[in-house]
Structures are given as C-alpha cells and as structure tokens.
Amino acid sequence: MELGISGRVAVVTGGDSGMGFESAKYLLREGVRIVLTDIEDGKVQAAAKELAGLGEVRAIGADLSGLQGVETLKAFADAAFDARPTILVNAAGVTGATGDFLELSDDDWLATIQADLMVAVRTARAFIPAMREAGWGRIVLFTSEDAVQPYVEELPYCAAKAGLMNLAKGLSKAYGPDGVMVNSVAPAFVATPMTDAMMEKRAEELGVSFDEAIRSFLDEKRPGIVAKRRGRPEEVAAAVAFLCSEQASFITGENLRIDGGAVLTMGS
Structure with a gap:
C-alpha cells in the first residue's frame, strides 16, 4: 500500500528501543525523515545509527518530562531538515510507580503522570502549530489496554494512559478542521x-x-x-505507520487496540 508520506518529517519520542524504534523503522521505509529522541543521548544515537541504512535520521537525547527538554527537541527538529515536522509519534512512557494504592505517594503519582501524560501534552503543544500552518498533520499517541481495563497495582499508569486517550480525542476535535488527524494506539x-x-x-x-x-x-x-x-513491536509499528499516512485521512479521534484481545469489553 502506498502511504503517501515520503519526504515528510516525523518526530518519534521513546525511539531508542521497542515500539518507538520499530515505528521509526516503518516510517523510514515509507520515505519519511525521522527525528528520533529518547532520554539517554548515547542510546538514541546508537539507535539512529542502526536505522541510518533505511533513510535520513537525526537523533537527540532530551528529557521531555520538563519544558526545557521539549523546547530543545523542538529547536533541533525544526532545524534538522528543510521542512518542519508534520508527524508526531509519542511512544515515550514508563510503567511508573506500582503497588497498593494506599501506599503510593503524591510524588509517585506525579512522576508517572509527568512521564506518561505530560510528555504528550508538551510535545503536541510544541508541534501542532507547524501542522496547522501546513494544513496537514498526523499525531499518534501511545495509550494502553490499561486505559480502559485498569489493573489495581498500576493505577498511576492506568490513569495517565486514560488521560492520553482523552487527550487524543480532544485534540482531534480541536485541530481536525486544520487537517491535523490525531489518534492513539493501545498495545497490550x-x-x-x-x-x-x-x-x-x-x-x-x-x-x-x-x-x-x-x-x-x-x-x-x-x-x-x-x-x-x-505482541511484537512491529505489529504495533505497522498500525502507527498507517495512522500517519494519507490513507488514514478520514480517521481521527480513534483509539486502535493492538492487544491480541486483552481488553474484554466492547467499549473504546
């Protein structure tokens, strides 16, 4: 299938391994130019070197849990190629604090929310303006089965992922009229x-x-x-690449489960 996104620029967070890395690989195969980021510069540079044979990749280590890291990433991404990014894949995330709800502190909750929800908020806020200006954009946020099927030992993670799903839906309503399609994927x-x-x-x-x-x-x-x-990371990455494509131009606000049937309900 021709995805129609060759030459575009994508920012992929959480890109030094796993589903972020595989998503970058699939997009590179479609001719997309990649700005790859993760928290440890050495690891993300090594990942970029591994991907370099597939296409154009630039990499930067950045801590996106704070505003300064997002500003650094945006400046780097805007200058990396001859066009600004119009694709954002937010695969960054951590399990965060786990355990009995009554034993988790405010700091446990806040650290997990910063990593799993606020990174997406900050990066979307940074890159949406260029997408609106171009009249075209794709954002894919990584939620989880936990967003709709919470597990009691992982409640900060579950709540943050539910927030991400809601964020994707809200952004799709706010910026869909500008040509920016926003969706989420929910791996398990x-x-x-x-x-x-x-x-x-x-x-x-x-x-x-x-x-x-x-x-x-x-x-x-x-x-x-x-x-x-x-599941295999490439099974998720294939869906991400599709949602980033021209073929997905009438899909927005959706949460696509890639979970092998893990969620037992019919709801989103």
Missing part, C-alpha cells in the same frame, strides 16, 4: 524492554524461567490475549 503486553523487566522481576519472585513467567502471566493476568504470546 508487547515484547519491549519494559515488559522484559516486568517478566524478569516476575521470574525472580516466582523462582521460574523467563518463558514460564510469561506463560503464567498470560494465564493469570491477561486471559483475554487469545494468541497466548506477547
């Missing part, structure tokens, strides 16, 4: 460094192998995933 239990760490911790706690930790987690915690495996 995808093979990334974040879920690797979760399963390594589970394996240690249960005294089982990594693979057995995954199998038991699927049985006990994610019974809706009918494939009985973790």
Whole structure:
C-alpha cells in the first residue's frame, strides 16, 4: 500500500528501543525523515545509527518530562531538515510507580503522570502549530489496554494512559478542521524492554524461567490475549505507520487496540 508520506518529517519520542524504534523503522521505509529522541543521548544515537541504512535520521537525547527538554527537541527538529515536522509519534512512557494504592505517594503519582501524560501534552503543544500552518498533520499517541481495563497495582499508569486517550480525542476535535488527524494506539503486553523487566522481576519472585513467567502471566493476568504470546513491536509499528499516512485521512479521534484481545469489553 502506498502511504503517501515520503519526504515528510516525523518526530518519534521513546525511539531508542521497542515500539518507538520499530515505528521509526516503518516510517523510514515509507520515505519519511525521522527525528528520533529518547532520554539517554548515547542510546538514541546508537539507535539512529542502526536505522541510518533505511533513510535520513537525526537523533537527540532530551528529557521531555520538563519544558526545557521539549523546547530543545523542538529547536533541533525544526532545524534538522528543510521542512518542519508534520508527524508526531509519542511512544515515550514508563510503567511508573506500582503497588497498593494506599501506599503510593503524591510524588509517585506525579512522576508517572509527568512521564506518561505530560510528555504528550508538551510535545503536541510544541508541534501542532507547524501542522496547522501546513494544513496537514498526523499525531499518534501511545495509550494502553490499561486505559480502559485498569489493573489495581498500576493505577498511576492506568490513569495517565486514560488521560492520553482523552487527550487524543480532544485534540482531534480541536485541530481536525486544520487537517491535523490525531489518534492513539493501545498495545497490550508487547515484547519491549519494559515488559522484559516486568517478566524478569516476575521470574525472580516466582523462582521460574523467563518463558514460564510469561506463560503464567498470560494465564493469570491477561486471559483475554487469545494468541497466548506477547505482541511484537512491529505489529504495533505497522498500525502507527498507517495512522500517519494519507490513507488514514478520514480517521481521527480513534483509539486502535493492538492487544491480541486483552481488553474484554466492547467499549473504546
């Protein structure tokens, strides 16, 4: 399928590994020029070097949990190529604080919200003006199954992801008339460094192998995933690339689940 976005510039946050990295790879294959960012400069530069054979990539380390980091990213992205970015893929995020709700502090909540919600708020605010000026834009925010199917031990993450889903819907209404299409994707239990760490911790706690930790987690915690495996980052990235494309010009305000059936309800 011809996606019609060759030559455009995309900013991909959370791009040094996992779903952000794979999304950048898919967009590069479509001729998109990429500004890749993540919090650690060394890792994101290494990721950019790995991707360089597929197309034009520029990389910068930036801490987007504060305004200064977003301003640094915007200045870099605006100067990276001969056009300003009109695609934003916000894959940055962390699990954040977990545990009993009554034992989580305000600081636990605020740190998770800063990383999982406010990064998207700040980056969207930074890059939407150029999209409006161009009369064309695509934004894809990464939510989660947790946005609509919360887990009691991850409530700060769940609440932040629900906020992201609402943010995407609101931005789609506000800027759709300007040609800016805003959607979200909701992955579940995808093979990334974040879920690797979760399963390594589970394996240690249960005294089982990594693979057995995954199998038991699927049985006990994610019974809706009918494939009985973790998702693959490229399965998410393919959907992201489509939502960034001309082919998705009549899709906005949607939350696309890529969850293997994890969410057990019919709602969004």
